[in-house]
Amino acid sequence: MSSFGYLIKEGFKNLFHNRLMTLASLGVLISCLVLTGSAVMLTVNVSNIVDSVGDNNSTKVFLDDNLTELEAVYKGKELKALDNIVDAQFVDKDDAIQAYREQLGEAVFANMTGDDNPLPYSFNVTMDDLSRYDETVNAIKGVSGVASVSSHREVAQKLASLSSFITTMSLWIILALAIISLFIISNTIRMTMFAHRFEISIMKSVGATNAFVRVPFIVEGVIIGLVSAAASVGILYLLSDGVINSVQSILNFRYTRFTEIIWPVAGAFCAAGVLVGALGSAVSISRSLKHEGNEILGW
Amino acid sequence: MKGITMIEFKNVSKVYDSNGVHALDKVSINIQKGEFVFIVGSSGAGKSTFLKLIMREEQPTSGTIVVNGMHLEKMPRRKVPYLRRTMGIVFQDFRLISKMTVYENVAFAMRCVGKKNDVIKKRVPYILELVGLGDKAKDHPSELSGGEQQRVSLARALVNNPALIIADEPTGNIDPEMSYEIIQLLSEINKRGTTVLVVTHEHELVKSFGKRVITIDDGRVVSDSDDERYVAI
Numbered sequence: 131m132s133s134f135g136y137l138i139k140e141g142f143k144n145l146f147h148n149r150l151m152t153l154a155s156l157g158v159l160i161s162c163l164v165l166t167g168s169a170v171m172l173t174v175n176v177s178n179i180v181d182s183v184g185d186n187n188s189t190k191v192f193l194d195d196n197l198t199e200l201e202a203v204y205k206g207k208e209l210k211a212l213d214n215i216v217d218a219q220f221v222d223k224d225d226a227i228q229a230y231r232e233q234l235g236e237a238v239f240a241n242m243t244g245d246d247n248p249l250p251y252s253f254n255v256t257m258d259d260l261s262r263y264d265e266t267v268n269a270i271k272g273v274s275g276v277a278s279v280s281s282h283r284e285v286a287q288k289l290a291s292l293s294s295f296i297t298t299m300s301l302w303i304i305l306a307l308a309i310i311s312l313f314i315i316s317n318t319i320r321m322t323m324f325a326h327r328f329e330i331s332i333m334k335s336v337g338a339t340n341a342f343v344r345v346p347f348i349v350e351g352v353i354i355g356l357v358s359a360a361a362s363v364g365i366l367y368l369l370s371d372g373v374i375n376s377v378q379s380i381l382n383f384r385y386t387r388f389t390e391i392i393w394p395v396a397g398a399f400c401a402a403g404v405l406v407g408a409l410g411s412a413v414s415i416s417r418s419l420k421h422e423g424n425e426i427l428g429w
Numbered sequence: 430m431k432g433i434t435m436i437e438f439k440n441v442s443k444v445y446d447s448n449g450v451h452a453l454d455k456v457s458i459n460i461q462k463g464e465f466v467f468i469v470g471s472s473g474a475g476k477s478t479f480l481k482l483i484m485r486e487e488q489p490t491s492g493t494i495v496v497n498g499m500h501l502e503k504m505p506r507r508k509v510p511y512l513r514r515t516m517g518i519v520f521q522d523f524r525l526i527s528k529m530t531v532y533e534n535v536a537f538a539m540r541c542v543g544k545k546n547d548v549i550k551k552r553v554p555y556i557l558e559l560v561g562l563g564d565k566a567k568d569h570p571s572e573l574s575g576g577e578q579q580r581v582s583l584a585r586a587l588v589n590n591p592a593l594i595i596a597d598e599p600t601g602n603i604d605p606e607m608s609y610e611i612i613q614l615l616s617e618i619n620k621r622g623t624t625v626l627v628v629t630h631e632h633e634l635v636k637s638f639g640k641r642v643i644t645i646d647d648g649r650v651v652s653d654s655d656d657e658r659y660v661a662i
């Protein structure tokens with residue numbers, strides 16, 4: 131076996147000798163990576179929703195509650211006469227409540243029929259040029275009898291700001307977990323080094339370089355990183371479809387599945403795992419090498 | 430006729446920062462390549478500090494040290510492993526790794542300096558035969574006597590073919606008969622050209638071999654059987 135093969139084997143052995151700390155390191159690093167992956171999935175999908183909502187050229191125009199059905203239907207002509215509007219579909223109160231029922235369940239609006247229906251008459255207005263969206267909405271608001279315009283852009287903006295908030299929060303949590311991971315891996319390696327101080331002392335007495343002494347411990351850190359990356363990808367693969375399916379029943383959009391982004395995520399996780407593992411090891415090794423094994427005769 | 434110098438101490442003093450102890454005081458020693466030298470002295474005389482300075486485990490407070498042509502007081506830390514590859518160390522307490530076999534303990538020293546497996550496979554059995562442990566390769570240290578364990582330690586010190594063997598109280602943990610055998614073995618190794626430095630406090634054993642003896646007491650060289658400056662003392 132070459133020296134390199136021997137050092138790799140030693141790195142694997144270290145993992146088993148220090149099982150409890152290895153598991154702790156794996157646990158924290160996996161949490162960190164799963165959270166990162168979840169944040170990525172959330173950001174990608176919220177961005178999909180935002181794009182889909184923002185690109186929708188259909189806008190809902192609600193009319194004043196005191197308008198009769200005839201007056202309401204007549205408003206359609208005024209709306210169609212406005213510039214940039216290609217169509218205005220009238221939505222009856224009963225049709226509107228029925229749409230809500232279909233989306234949220236029959237029981238929710240069961241008693242809201244006839245005069246008890248709180249919804250106003252409305253129009254689904256289709257615009258020609260979305261770049262003139264704000265200008266057209268202002269024109270619609272100028273029509274008498276129009277109570278409000280439900281801007282999809284506002285929903286998109288709210289979703290975008292929610293997504294940005296979640297991303298920022300996730301980044302802070304991920305940063306905190308990454309620091310904890312570094313700390314725990316660093317301690318795991320330090321404990322391994324302490325347990326091997328006798329061997330390190332012999333290594334140094336026969337002329338092993340610090341680089342040679344380091345390799346098994348770096349290997350240990352890198353293995354922790356790679357195993358965490360693989361486990362995190364597995365967990366996200368198993369969880370994400372279930373979560374998307376449940377959300378899809380409420381908000382029906384085209385969602386990005388984890389399988390569509392699995393390779394870039396797996397690559398990034400492996401890189402992050404290796405980096406955190408190697409960095410965690412390196413920190414403790416450089417500190418410990420100054421102490422462990424330096425006393426040869428004074429052992 | 431003056432030979433090639435292996436170890437040269439010139440006015441070397443060592444004061445430990447941690448406790449202010451003056452371990453060595455203006456020590457000057459010259460050991461030639463191929464010599465066999467006993468360093469004797471009572472406990473706390475400065476023998477261990479002398480060895481630590483040779484191995485560059487400690488640095489001198491003042492004076493100059495040259496080992497195998499390398500100036501140790503100027504040596505950067507990264508070069509220390511290469512200095513140590515020129516020497517083999519035998520410890521009083523053997524320092525064998527209990528979970529490794531005799532073969533693995535000796536091979537470990539070769540792996541640490543990056544030797545390839547085919548080289549290790551040829552060299553280790555040869556060295557084990559040399560120290561008389563050819564049939565114990567698969568045993569673990571716990572299965573061996575004290576004398577045998579010390580021979581494994583010696584095999585590990587020898588396996589990288591060092592120019593200098595440093596033995597720190599090699600007979601401290603073994604019976605007198607085995608002690609004689611170990612020194613005899615070191616003497617045989619010395620005959621092959623390796624410089625041997627043995628630190629001990631067993632005066633009787635030292636006398637029986639008739640080698641050069643340097644006595645250190647209270648951090649100073651108080652006698653040197655090869656140096657006429659000390660003959661009168």
